[in-house]
Amino acid sequence: MVSQPSVEELQQIARDGFGRDLSAEQAERYRGRLPVMGQAARLIDEWAARLDETAPAAVHRTPVECGNMDVTVGYSVQ
Amino acid sequence: MSQSDIAFSSIADLAPQLATGDLSPVDVTDAVLARIEQHNEQLNAYITVMADTARHAARAAESAIHAGHYLGPLHGIPVAVKDLYATRGVRTTFGSPLFADWVPDHDATVVERLKRAGAVILGKTNLHELAFGTTSANPHYGVVRNPWDVTCHPGGSSGGSASAVAGGLAYGALGSDTGASIRQPAACCGIVGLKPTYGRVSKFGVLPLSWSMDHVGPMTRTVEDAALMMQALAGYDARDPGCVSHAVPDYTAQLHGGLRNRRIGVARDFFFEECDPEVAGAVEAALGVFRDLGATVEDTALPDMHAARAAGVVILFSEAAAYHASNLRERPEAFSDEVRDQLDMGSFYTAVQYVQAQRMRRVLTDETSLAMAPYDAVVMPTSPVPATPIAPGLPGHASLRPRNTLPFNFISLPAISVPCGFTDSGLPIGLQVVGKAFDEAGVLRVAAAYERATPWRTRFPTL
Numbered sequence: 028m029v030s031q032p033s034v035e036e037l038q039q040i041a042r043d044g045f046g047r048d049l050s051a052e053q054a055e056r057y058r059g060r061l062p063v064m065g066q067a068a069r070l071i072d073e074w075a076a077r078l079d080e081t082a083p084a085a086v087h088r089t090p091v092e093c094g095n096m097d098v099t100v101g102y103s104v105q
Numbered sequence: 106m107s108q109s110d111i112a113f114s115s116i117a118d119l120a121p122q123l124a125t126g127d128l129s130p131v132d133v134t135d136a137v138l139a140r141i142e143q144h145n146e147q148l149n150a151y152i153t154v155m156a157d158t159a160r161h162a163a164r165a166a167e168s169a170i171h172a173g174h175y176l177g178p179l180h181g182i183p184v185a186v187k188d189l190y191a192t193r194g195v196r197t198t199f200g201s202p203l204f205a206d207w208v209p210d211h212d213a214t215v216v217e218r219l220k221r222a223g224a225v226i227l228g229k230t231n232l233h234e235l236a237f238g239t240t241s242a243n244p245h246y247g248v249v250r251n252p253w254d255v256t257c258h259p260g261g262s263s264g265g266s267a268s269a270v271a272g273g274l275a276y277g278a279l280g281s282d283t284g285a286s287i288r289q290p291a292a293c294c295g296i297v298g299l300k301p302t303y304g305r306v307s308k309f310g311v312l313p314l315s316w317s318m319d320h321v322g323p324m325t326r327t328v329e330d331a332a333l334m335m336q337a338l339a340g341y342d343a344r345d346p347g348c349v350s351h352a353v354p355d356y357t358a359q360l361h362g363g364l365r366n367r368r369i370g371v372a373r374d375f376f377f378e379e380c381d382p383e384v385a386g387a388v389e390a391a392l393g394v395f396r397d398l399g400a401t402v403e404d405t406a407l408p409d410m411h412a413a414r415a416a417g418v419v420i421l422f423s424e425a426a427a428y429h430a431s432n433l434r435e436r437p438e439a440f441s442d443e444v445r446d447q448l449d450m451g452s453f454y455t456a457v458q459y460v461q462a463q464r465m466r467r468v469l470t471d472e473t474s475l476a477m478a479p480y481d482a483v484v485m486p487t488s489p490v491p492a493t494p495i496a497p498g499l500p501g502h503a504s505l506r507p508r509n510t511l512p513f514n515f516i517s518l519p520a521i522s523v524p525c526g527f528t529d530s531g532l533p534i535g536l537q538v539v540g541k542a543f544d545e546a547g548v549l550r551v552a553a554a555y556e557r558a559t560p561w562r563t564r565f566p567t568l
Binding site for chain 1: 409411412414415416418419422446447449450453454455458460461462463464465466467468
């Protein structure tokens with residue numbers, strides 16, 4: 028059985044991850060998602076420090092490479 | 106053929122019989138409508154059944170085929186459409202009371218394409234509210250149930266589509282996938298679900314959840330059927346700014362190509378970490394099948410998938426909060442507590458975090474492409490767990506997580522879920538096959554070779 032974070036711990040996650048002060052009621056309400064979302068925020072911050080400072084945001088790049096089993100039959104506009 | 110035989114036939118098996126007139130689209134449609142009549146109350150797979158329209162379309166298909174105007178393998182085939190797609194003249198709810206009475210004046214591009222291919226639209230399938238969740242326990246339109254065990258979730262958000270296809274209530278269906286929503290329900294319901302490359306299939310007329318993570322694709326009982334549906338769906342559409350004009354191959358051409366001398370990578374880090382032992386066991390057994398088929402199977406490491414998932418979560422939640430901001434402000438009572446809370450939380454992330462996540466996306470996409478370069482495909486479990494019990498009060502997302510699927514929405518690569526076994530309690534297990542950008546044909550080839558070598562496609566649930 029995985030132990031549940033306390034309300035205080037959830038409030039700390041919100042402060043650290045999003046700079047938000049949640050009431051005890053809000054912390055309880057968001058209990059289901061808050062730990063994973065807080066973990067995501069922490070990973071983003073860690074990664075940001077490792078990114079090359081010239082790396083821009085993709086927003087949003089579509090891939091253009093072709094896989095090696097694709098049978099090319101010419102470009103089509105349907 | 107008995108009605109049950111007809112209902113569980115594949116599209117590929119039915120198509121030649123429809124083409125020659127040995128089987129009538131009207132009989133096929135009636136057989137499926139009879140099953141919907143019989144089982145939809147239990148499964149809640151459909152929100153709207155279009156019986157009259159479907160029969161009309163089936164009669165038109167029959168006349169056209171009889172007159173020598175056969176359109177191809179989807180002509181006269183009854184299919185379902187997730188109720189996230191606009192359908193002209195037919196109520197489109199998006200699984201939300203916000204749109205309970207909305208009747209669009211246009212079809213989504215993919216609905217248009219299915220109709221153009223001669224498919225018969227049976228109805229609109231149930232889904233997780235606004236496609237924002239993984240159980241399809243919809244508080245407004247009913248809880249969708251898994252045909253393999255009706256006490257379990259079918260997965261989501263395309264749970265109605267998965268339940269309908271698995272239960273013989275449609276031959277194929279449209280799903281949509283922002284983090285898991287085609288592949289995870291496909292795995293939970295023992296069917297095939299293909300999330301194509303971002304940009305391969307038009308999203309015009311589909312309610313967005315997260316613009317840069319949303320994908321549209323087919324859900325079917327066999328890999329060949331997925332290829333047949335993809336053939337109709339794929340291709341450029343100027344009405345979707347994310348759609349690309351890229352060569353559309355013949356998706357069935359390589360299905361029987363086999364796997365001799367192909368290289369399959371096994372991504373163990375991250376993807377096997379929180380796996381149910383029965384799921385991991387089924388995937389290990391699948392690796393043996395690949396070896397028996399002549400493929401080289403070796404462990405490989407993809408880049409930091411923990412980071413890919415984290416950044417994907419930030420992007421998905423932020424974009425969902427942005428899309429629904431005005432409705433959330435003006436009509437908060439029209440959202441369930443679950444979805445309203447998720448949207449609230451989406452607005453927690455800062456603009457800085459969103460931008461950093463998009464910067465990570467570029468780096469991780471490049472690194473993943475590099476890591477996948479030596480392989481024809483990389484495989485892992487689709488969902489770490491099989492379908493979970495429907496239990497009021499238990500948040501479905503706590504167990505049915507998009508953990509193994511969401512990274513490929515984030516980095517846009519094509520991925521398919523194909524059935525790879527059952528748990529001791531009879532619940533299906535899915536294997537995820539991931540390919541290079543725009544190599545849906547390669548992904549289908551690997552999945553088809555595996556499917557042919559295993560018995561899973563011949564098992565159907567008893568309702």
